[in-house]
Amino acid sequence: MYEKLPVPFGLVRYGVAPDHPEVKNVINSFSKIAKQKNFRFVGNTSLGEDVTFRNLQNAYHAVVLAYGCSEDTILGIKGEDLKNVLSARKFVGWYNGLPSEKTFMPNLDCSTAIILGQGNVAVDVARILLSPIDELKKTDITSYALEALSSSKIKTVYLVGRRGPFHVAFTIKEFREMTKLRNVKTVLNSGQMQGLDQLLQGVPRQRKRLTELLIKVSQAEQVGDKEFVPLFLRKPTEIQGSTSIEGVKFVINKIDNNLEGKVSSTEDTDYIPCGIVLRSVGYRGTVPDKDIPFDSKKGRVLSNSGVYSSGWINTGPVGVILSTMNNAFHQAALLVEDMNSNKLDTLQSKPGFELISNILSQKGIQAVSFEGWEKMDKVEIERGKQLGKSREKIVDIREMLAIAGE
Ligand SMILES: Cc1cc2nc3c(=O)[nH]c(=O)nc-3n(C[C@H](O)[C@H](O)[C@H](O)COP(=O)(O)OP(=O)(O)OC[C@H]3O[C@@H](n4cnc5c(N)ncnc54)[C@H](O)[C@@H]3O)c2cc1C
Structure with a gap:
């Protein structure tokens, strides 16, 4: 999962109101998934700037675009x-x-x-x-x-x-x-x-x-x-x-x-x-990379075999976390269906993260892992404690990267 910001969770972290902490509990479910062995979080990596859509297609059999409507x-x-x-x-x-x-x-x-x-x-x-x-x-x-x-x-x-x-x-x-x-x-x-x-x-x-x-x-x-x-x-x-x-x-x-x-x-x-x-x-949904199949009138990604979309960039900017998750499960099922019917040409091997990792290194981009996020999480909670709050968010990207890299 490639993410533009050094931290995960999108609008659950940056949209949901601070006085609705119970809504953010869904972060616990996301974190459980993030800790599975076959999942990798790559933060501080912007599609269309640090990696291109073509880079991702060269690296993976399927690409799911889930970059929301920003x-x-x-x-x-x-x-x-x-x-x-x-x-x-x-x-x-x-x-x-x-x-x-x-x-x-x-x-x-x-x-x-x-x-x-x-x-x-x-x-x-x-x-x-x-x-x-x-x-x-x-x-x-x-x-x-x-x-x-x-x-x-x-x-x-x-x-x-x-x-x-x-x-x-x-x-x-x-x-x-x-x-x-x-x-x-x-x-x-x-x-x-x-x-x-x-x-x-x-x-x-x-x-x-x-x-x-x-x-x-x-x-x-x-x-x-x-x-x-x-x-x-x-x-x-x-x-x-x-x-x-x-x-x-x-x-x-x-x-x-x-x-x-x-x-x-x-x-x-x-x-x-x-x-x-x-x-x-x-x-409104936008297109960060000109090669992404995109309906600019509707502001949505056009899915086809090997390219899928999920969340607001698939449905348009409507719906709560629950409906967004249901949409994600549905899109994942479509992907699995294509994979099982050999539409994704999985016989030909693809380099995966190795290719992207090389591109990021060449460009001097510091990718942030989920462990890197967990370090920031700890610091935020600790700073919050000192102020009598549940968390004090780090808002400076350079500081985020410094903590993640420690
Ligand atoms: C202000 C606000 C409050 C809300 N409050 C609630 C609430 O209380 N309860 C509720 O159920 N729902 C709420 N919602 C709705 C909920 O947040 C959405 O349903 C859900 O977050 C949509 O998920 P998404 O993954 O499509 O998009 P997002 O959550 O926006 O995730 C998209 C991610 O893609 C990243 N990204 C963007 N561009 C790029 C790029 N070029 N390269 C790499 N990564 C990129 C973004 O940084 C972001 O992390 C709220 C929405 C908003 C706007």
């Missing part, structure tokens, strides 16, 4: 390039210690934040912005993020979507957690919930329960100094400001068909003043 979708509206209009992906990378985002530094010196998007990533970002700081202190959130969040002036976080409450992409567990945050009230306009109860018959159970909770919360009396405000049927058209952001202009949508989630624009507009905007409208 770009974010943009809105393409005026003002999107203003300072403090930020990508939620980068913001998450920043608080989670992704080396490339360690200097990201959002400006939290304003009272109102607008998050554009209503998926679980958007809710994660809202929760991190509004959580009492002592609830984050013990997690593996990076120290620099903790420091910045401690002096944050943000009191109100809007979570804005272009469709209605019946079509939010976040799930019930994440929303319920928001409604229980200490000192935070969830403000839902009950007018926006009108007629929803009549749609509930026959809809899947999870959607029904989530909609019932939205209706209930919209009717409940709430207290708290800070506010979480989900807003529906608003399409952003412009982010206004000059040197800093002043606010976001929206066109108000109307629902054409609530069951199908069809909406269209009206003539009406809305404007919300704010000092920071976080864009959370989805991820």
Whole structure:
């Protein structure tokens, strides 16, 4: 398994929120596999830079591309390039210690934040912005993020979507957690919930329960100094400001068909003043090497005999860890099927890691083994202990490599 970063686990380490440690327990299952004799982790090795797709094909009978979707979708509206209009992906990378985002530094010196998007990533970002700081202190959130969040002036976080409450992409567990945050009230306009109860018959159970909770919360009396405000049927058209952001202009949508989630624009507009905007409208797959068979419209790898893909670069950037793992098991079964029916030409021997190892040595690249990661893991846990946290992540690649090479 070749990995661009010196450490394994992808978005389980760098995406999953620090206050959801139980979700990261899947790392234990990954580590068990990594310790099998016939598995090799090769970190700090980037496909398309350090090794090419052709190098891998020359070395192995089958190549599985599982490099995820690491770009974010943009809105393409005026003002999107203003300072403090930020990508939620980068913001998450920043608080989670992704080396490339360690200097990201959002400006939290304003009272109102607008998050554009209503998926679980958007809710994660809202929760991190509004959580009492002592609830984050013990997690593996990076120290620099903790420091910045401690002096944050943000009191109100809007979570804005272009469709209605019946079509939010976040799930019930994440929303319920928001409604229980200490000192935070969830403000839902009950007018926006009108007629929803009549749609509930026959809809899947999870959607029904989530909609019932939205209706209930919209009717409940709430207290708290800070506010979480989900807003529906608003399409952003412009982010206004000059040197800093002043606010976001929206066109108000109307629902054409609530069951199908069809909406269209009206003539009406809305404007919300704010000092920071976080864009959370989805991820995008890219192609790191021109020889990879790739559908650039869909942003996905095209599989064929000997070339397989798995995870988000196979399915598109949707789904949780469980669905991603199920996809991986399915792709592995396809590979085994091809191998058993001799489609992979395994009679001709291939050099495997030896070839790649030579290429990496020639280029002077320090590959990191799983034992190298385990050394970093120990150091991170130890540093965390000293700070009363579960872990303090190392964010500097040179430092990671120095520890791995010890
Ligand atoms: C912010 C966020 C929060 C999430 N929270 C949850 C949650 O709480 N619960 C849940 O179940 N799911 C959650 N998910 C979803 C979950 O993270 C994904 O389903 C899963 O990680 C996708 O796995 P993947 O292997 O396809 O991609 P990734 O996890 O992104 O792994 C891809 C790996 O490929 C590496 N890579 C990229 N380019 C190259 C290259 N050129 N060469 C070599 N290596 C490369 C990357 O560094 C990365 O390690 C979250 C997702 C995000 C974005």
